[in-house]
Amino acid sequence: MGDFLLPYMTENGSLETGSERWQEAERVTKQIMREFRPTTMAERKRLEVIDFIEELLRRNLGINVLAYGSVPLKTYLPDGDIDLTVSGLVNDNTINDIASLLESEKKNSSESFVINDVKFVDAKVKLVKCIVDSIVVDISFNQIGALCKLCFLEQIDRVVGENHLFKESIILVKAWCYYESRTLGAHAGLISTYGLEILVLYIFNVFRRLLNGPLSVLYTFLKYFSEFDWDNDCISIVGPVRKSYLPRIVAERPPNSHDLMLQGDFLRYCFDVVYVPKSGGSGFPVKHFNIIDPLKNDNNLGRSVSEASYNRIRSAFGYGAKDLCRILMGQQDNLDDELRHFFSNTLTLQTVGQRHSLLGSTTSEEPLDLTGNWNDHLASLNYARRRCVHTPAPLSLPTTIRNEFHHFQNQMLRTRPPFGLEAPNPYGALRRLPQPHAQRVVPKPFSHRSRLQNPNLFSLAERVYVPILPFPSRRRNNNYRFRGQSSSYHLKDNDDDAI
Numbered sequence: 001m002g003d004f005l006l007p008y009m010t011e012n013g014s015l016e017t018g019s020e021r022w023q024e025a026e027r028v029t030k031q032i033m034r035e036f037r038p039t040t041m042a043e044r045k046r047l048e049v050i051d052f053i054e055e056l057l058r059r060n061l062g063i064n065v066l067a068y069g070s071v072p073l074k075t076y077l078p079d080g081d082i083d084l085t086v087s088g089l090v091n092d093n094t095i096n097d098i099a100s101l102l103e104s105e106k107k108n109s110s111e112s113f114v115i116n117d118v119k120f121v122d123a124k125v126k127l128v129k130c131i132v133d134s135i136v137v138d139i140s141f142n143q144i145g146a147l148c149k150l151c152f153l154e155q156i157d158r159v160v161g162e163n164h165l166f167k168e169s170i171i172l173v174k175a176w177c178y179y180e181s182r183t184l185g186a187h188a189g190l191i192s193t194y195g196l197e198i199l200v201l202y203i204f205n206v207f208r209r210l211l212n213g214p215l216s217v218l219y220t221f222l223k224y225f226s227e228f229d230w231d232n233d234c235i236s237i238v239g240p241v242r243k244s245y246l247p248r249i250v251a252e253r254p255p256n257s258h259d260l261m262l263q264g265d266f267l268r269y270c271f272d273v274v275y276v277p278k279s280g281g282s283g284f285p286v287k288h289f290n291i292i293d294p295l296k297n298d299n300n301l302g303r304s305v306s307e308a309s310y311n312r313i314r315s316a317f318g319y320g321a322k323d324l325c326r327i328l329m330g331q332q333d334n335l336d337d338e339l340r341h342f343f344s345n346t347l348t349l350q351t352v353g354q355r356h357s358l359l360g361s362t363t364s365e366e367p368l369d370l371t372g373n374w375n376d377h378l379a380s381l382n383y384a385r386r387r388c389v390h391t392p393a394p395l396s397l398p399t400t401i402r403n404e405f406h407h408f409q410n411q412m413l414r415t416r417p418p419f420g421l422e423a424p425n426p427y428g429a430l431r432r433l434p435q436p437h438a439q440r441v442v443p444k445p446f447s448h449r450s451r452l453q454n455p456n457l458f459s460l461a462e463r464v465y466v467p468i469l470p471f472p473s474r475r476r477n478n479n480y481r482f483r484g485q486s487s488s489y490h491l492k493d494n495d496d497d498a499i
Helices: 019-033 040-061 092-106 144-160 165-180 193-210 214-227 264-273 307-329 335-342 344-351 353-359 374-387 399-413 448-453
Strands: 065-068 082-086 115-121 127-132 135-141 233-236 239-242 249-252 489-492
Touching: 019 165, 019 214, 019 307, 019 335, 040 065, 040 082, 040 092, 040 127, 040 135, 065 144, 065 374, 082 144, 092 115, 092 127, 092 135, 144 165, 144 193, 144 264, 144 374, 165 193, 165 214, 165 344, 193 214, 193 233, 214 307, 307 335, 335 344
Parallel strands: 082 135, 249 489
Antiparallel strands: 065 082, 115 127, 127 135, 233 239, 239 249
16 A cells, blocks of 8 residues: 555654644544543443442352453443453353343342343344443353453553553544444444454554554544455455465565564464464455454454445545545644534534433543553453363463563563553563462452452452463464464565465
8 A cells, every 4th residue: 555644744754844733633632532531430330330240140140250341441432331251151041040130130129220121132142231220231151252352452552552542542433433434333234343443453553653642543544444455455463464365364564564563572472371262163254344353363353344334434434534634734723623523423422411421421520541450351361261161271381481481571571662662561560470389379250349449459460370371383484373273374575475
């Protein structure tokens, strides 16, 4: 696609004098985002609902649930639901017991939480859905892959830094796609939330030096993917993949790829810690809108997009990019009004009483600190792996792997964060690995109630050991091969032929 430049961007990547308007647009955008981004009150409300469901199921059925998705990641919209998963041996009786218990609680008027609309969804991913105090709660089963994705995205946010620019950008892009263009929602044949987050990650990975705020991420997102050759290419986090190369994952080198934010060592580390086992299918399923899951390369994150929705998505992205470019390149002084009109549906819905109560805020409400709890995320993943008989985790690591990890950890801790950011350690609070004679402790699921009492509590920090899987094989012949994956992850130059 050639070099990609934002408005007011010169060929060498520097900003021209007109960039003052862009900087002012970023400031206005952050003010607009205060009206729909997560707040402390919204967070407390959701954690209380999670704690209520958790206590209800544990007390009556002896079942533990774990939170995943946008709530623990802190990137939810005001209308966002709560995703919970039950780990372990699950059968039809377990599902029926959960649904029956929630139904019985509907009649319990003494409870402080009101449950309505209990449903069982018998789909590929079985769900028990309900509404608790106007918030939709989805209870699924053995969603280890979703917990892996949560850990992965949390680590990406630490790498990006800059006061959670990655998470703020996800919130803004989700809001525009959901409220303005109506292109988000896998259940309606549109883009899935995780697929959208991977598209945002691609923008950061390739164009990181061009991005100075959530609005620049949104514009780059709309501009790039409206012009992307979806008819012939899939998208991976390291570059486009020609459909003709499948089932091999051969990514063409994107523009400015020498400045990719995510380099090999970090990707290998992430794939090792949060690796999702391959499903054993027939390879990557090609659809109309193809997004390769970085943690499971036979998973198409765009498979939910129908042909009609695909055409509408491309049209919406193109129109959004042109409209936003017009606003940024204009000479009018009413930039605030122009941007508010660009997000008019999002802001109009602010006046709806139910949604306002879900948000739990006005512009004066304190915005939520988007720092995630990596230790709790990893503890949930470890707990789920041990409860699920299909994905056992070793109790200890071989000595050679343990020594290799210590060397890699020390090397990473001595390395400055990318782009000179004085960010926290991007690899989280890595704890000591177990000694050869030590038995690894199986953690219990954390309590959301304890987090309400002390938001800074790291309940399982000293009991988490990483990595929990052996390291993937070394890079050979410019191919990345990961344990359990049959296809190669190869990055080639634009003028190279597929091997």
